[in-house]
Amino acid sequence: MARVVLMILAIVVFASPAVTAQTTTRSSTKKTQPKVVYACPMHPDVTSTKRGKCPKCGMDLRPTKTVVADVPPETNPVDPVADPSIPKTETNSFSATKIPHARVLDQNGKQLDFYDDLVKGKSVAINFVFTTCTAICPSLTATFRRVQQEARTRGLDVQLISVSFDPTVDTPERLQEYAKKFKAEPGWTFVTGEKAEIDSLLQAMGVAITNKNDHTPMVLIGNEVMDSWTRTYGLSSPKTIVDLIEVASLRK
16 A cells, blocks of 8 residues: 555656646747738828727728737737827838839920929929829819918928829820819929839839729828928828928928
8 A cells, every 4th residue: 555655656746847847838838820910001100900090190090911920828919009108200211212213294295204303302292193083182182282372372392293093094185184173383293104104103102002092192292302201191281281391391
């Protein structure tokens, strides 16, 4: 009987470390979980693991990709949008060096080098529209019309540029009619051209899309001389946009 008891005790003693080690290993194992990343269409630096709105412009965050992340048990990834302790700062890595020398046509059918003729040495505000759009494009264009008026009142020298998302339909003639409809004045250029050239231009400025109806109301504002750029919500008030143009134009 004593020998049996001793044998049982020995089994328990030698088996315990293995059980403990196994338990520890299991508890420390990381779980591999799929995670959807949401981002603002206009501020791609704003990302979140949850649906929500961009704290900068109020637009809905859209799913961009699904990644597989190793997440420790009982731990949630840091959410920069939902976590109020993380400061929301404007970061923009855009540079004039990204703008190609695309061959384009203006609303008068004149061939231009997009960079050399419209951007180089200037303060610019660029939006993206197409003439058959019945959603946000009319509002974006009407806002640009008021921006042009306000900028003139303040004595600001700014080149407004509206690039077509639909160059195969938006011929110079159509853009000319569109410009007249919104009473565009000199200093506001509507841009179209060969699809390959326009596609490369849209890609370079970070607004390329597969479906033209999915475009976002973004305005790119820049001072080419100082290579200072910012993006803003295209449906903001004209005053807000002109304020940003003025800040950009005064940078030296």
